[in-house]
Amino acid sequence: MRPLVRAFALLALALPGLACLTPGADGPAGEPVGSFVFEAQLEANECGAAAVPAMDPFTYRAELRRDEGMAIWRRPDAPVVYGTIDTEDTWTLSTTTTIPVWEPDPTTGDPGCALDQTETLSFRVVEGEGSPDAATTQATRVEGGTQEIRFIPSIGTNCSAALRVTGGPFDTLPCSVRYTFDAEPTAPLFD
Known part of the structure; x- marks a missing residue:
């Protein structure tokens, strides 16, 4: 496998970033909003399938917490991500990481290649009313979500x-x- 192709195969493992690998402190903060199963559908892949073999659809689970205007995204075995909540209950979370693709080569003057990968999630949390006889005690929904990598x-x-x-x-x-x-x-x- 060519080194460039191998580098992009590794890059594909980084998707979806917020769903798997994200920066932040470990541990709960804020008040729980609920745990959710997210189902994402691919809208567009401008990068091309050879560079970013995006999954479609993909499903993952996350817990949402809030601390006043701060959004908290928490997944098992992943660091916590913090974001913002606006006055209309729209949550926005973003994280950036740099992915080295190939190293600089001082003999040829090649500065190397690295990509800044920024992942942004935005969605509305719609509070519902819980029912004691419901299968889950959470009636809150997540709607209108967008994810851009x-x-x-x-x-x-x-x-x-x-x-x-x-x-x-x-x-x-x-x-x-x-x-x-x-x-x-x-x-x-989480317990």
Whole structure:
């Protein structure tokens, strides 16, 4: 496997970032809103399937918590992510990580390639009324969710060899992978 293709195969493992790997402190904070099963459908993959083999659909579980205007996204075996909640109960969470694709080569002057991957989730939390005889005690819903995973070449790097026109896997850079999602309540993920 060519090194460039191998690097992008590893990049695919980073998707979906917020669903699997995210920065933040471990541990609960704020008041629980509920645990949910998220089902995401692929809307667009501008990067191309060779560069980002995006799953469609994909399902994951997360717990939502709130602390006044702070949104808290919590998954088993993953760090906590913090975001904001606006006055209309729209939650926005974002995280950025840099993915080294290939190292600089001082002998050729190649500055290397690294991609800044920014993942942003936005959705509305709709409070419902719980029912004691319901299968779950949570009647809150998540609606109108969007997830965007954006790849931008890092400042000071040159990722032109990653483009399909030069033999790389990316259709274009920068590029985005976009999903829409809703979520249904599920049993609590944490004690």
